[in-house]
Amino acid sequence: MNTLGDKALLPAGLQDILPPAAAHEAGIVERLIAAFAGWGYERVKPPLLEFEEALLSGPGQAVAQQTFRLMDPVSHRMLGLRADMTPQVVRIAGTRLRNAPRPLRLCYGGQVLQVKGSQLRPERQFGQVGAELIGASQERADAEVVLLAARALEAVGVQGLSIDLNLPPLVGALAKDLGFDALQSAALREALDRKDAATVSQLAGDRAEPFLALLRAAGPADEALVELESLRLPSAADVELDRLKRVVGLIRAEAPEVSLTLDPVEHRGFEYQTGISFVVFARNVRGELGRGGRYDAEIADGSSESCTGFTLYMDTVLRSLPKPDVARRLFAPVGTPVARVKALQAEGWRIVGALEDGADARTEAKHLHCSHVLIDDSIEPVDASLETEEE
Known part of the structure; x- marks a missing residue:
């Protein structure tokens, strides 16, 4: 016979959210969505479950290993329980809203479930809130989503924001230019993600200096850009670097108070990103509040469109805020x-x-x-x- 204690036991990484925390989280979600709406982003609400092949295509490939799967007793097809909401918004934009005028601004909020947690985020179920700018390739689009994330977080009371800008394609472009094959490039990228200079030197040999220079360039954005401009980079990387410099200028012009840093070798979590990406942190808060960046999304006719957006993680966002006032x-x-x-x-x-x-x-x-x-x-x-x- 099950005891009450057995019924209260939940799987690892799952928890009940009790009063007043549940109401506090719901209120913060709605305030973030309202902040997005103030800049023209319209809310969509995708389902919890989708057919596996749709859910795990495009950006969804990056979370395939984190996705719970089950058989649909009605269609007898495999379903996936969303581990990330971005792929669902991309699907909506490319199918149901494929004829909507571009650029298309969409936002969302909901719960996701992942197969396992991480050291920084042991929770397997948590809330996501985010926005996607679909069909926009301009530099101002990159700046807009960074500024939108910062403005929305500031609107709910997050202080001490720091945004770490990244260029995920940079290492691959440099490795290709220096003659490394795909396996060597992957090993170099892994070592660079760990900031392991010794392994980078061992793997790259006499071609290691450009990669070590990228490691040294990480830091405050203005100083890092000066360091990167002094390097000999392949033309494709130079184009992205010039774009990043202009985007930094746009962000500085509108939000000079936001701390900007640059890590040119970070790739973890940016597996499907194709351009400028970013991670949001807050002072004295463990873990990232959110991340985003540029990617390509497939639309119904088989072509693709350039997009950029971000996702905020509600568990970390709530840790960055004061405890809610006790209701009267x-x-x-x-x-x-x-x-x-x-x-x-x-x-x-x-x-x-x-x-x-x-x-x-x-x-x-x-x-x-x-x-x-x-x-x-x-x-x-x-x-x-x-x-x-x-x-």
């Missing part, structure tokens, strides 16, 4: 006029209504965790030692 809960006795209740709610009170007449109002209010009680139409604190807010 007011116990109202049976018979309290509806008009009075509505007026109190308009003032910000959470009304807890009595279910029985004649019970001691103050005792019942304390039992139900109300800070105040309505007695003879007067608001009084449950704890008599507190000052009365309203006579």
Whole structure:
């Protein structure tokens, strides 16, 4: 027989979110979506499950190993439970909204489930909120999504933002120019992701210096750009570097207070990115608040369009915010006029209504965790030692 303790046990990486944390998270999600909407981004709501081949195509390939799969008893086809919402938004843009005017601005918010957590994010289920700018290849599009992420986070109270800019294609372009094959390039990229200069030197031999110079260039964006401009890079990398420099200028012009850093060799988590990408951090907060960047998305006719966007991770975002204020809960006795209740709610009170007449109002209010009680139409604190807010 299952005990109550057995029923409360949840799989690793999953948890119940209780009051007031659940309401706090939902409120922050809606405020982020509202911030996106203020800049013209319209909300979409994809399903939790999709056919596997659709969910894991394009950007979805990057999370294939993190995706739960199950058989659909209706269609007898394999389904995937989303591990990331970006591929779903890309599918919507390329199919249902393929004829919508470009650039197309979409945003979303919802829960995702992954096969396993990481050291920094042990949770397997968590909320994502994000925005995608579809069919826009301009430098201003790159700057827009970086600024949108920063503005939205600042709007909900996140302080001390730092944005780390990346160029995921840079290492591959340099390795190809220096004559490394695909396996050698992959090994170099892995070592560079670990910031392992010794292994880079061992793998690249007498061709290691350009890669080591990229490692040394990581740091504050302005200084890193000067360092990168002094390097001999292949023409394809030079084009991306020039673009990055202009994007940094656009961001600086509109948000000089945001700290910008640059890591030209970071590739982890950017497997499908094709251009300028970024990770968002906040001072004194463990883990990343979100990440995004440029990628190519397939549309229904088989062609592709250039896109850029970002995803924010609600577990980290919430860690960067102060704890929610305790709601003002007011116990109202049976018979309290509806008009009075509505007026109190308009003032910000959470009304807890009595279910029985004649019970001691103050005792019942304390039992139900109300800070105040309505007695003879007067608001009084449950704890008599507190000052009365309203006579």
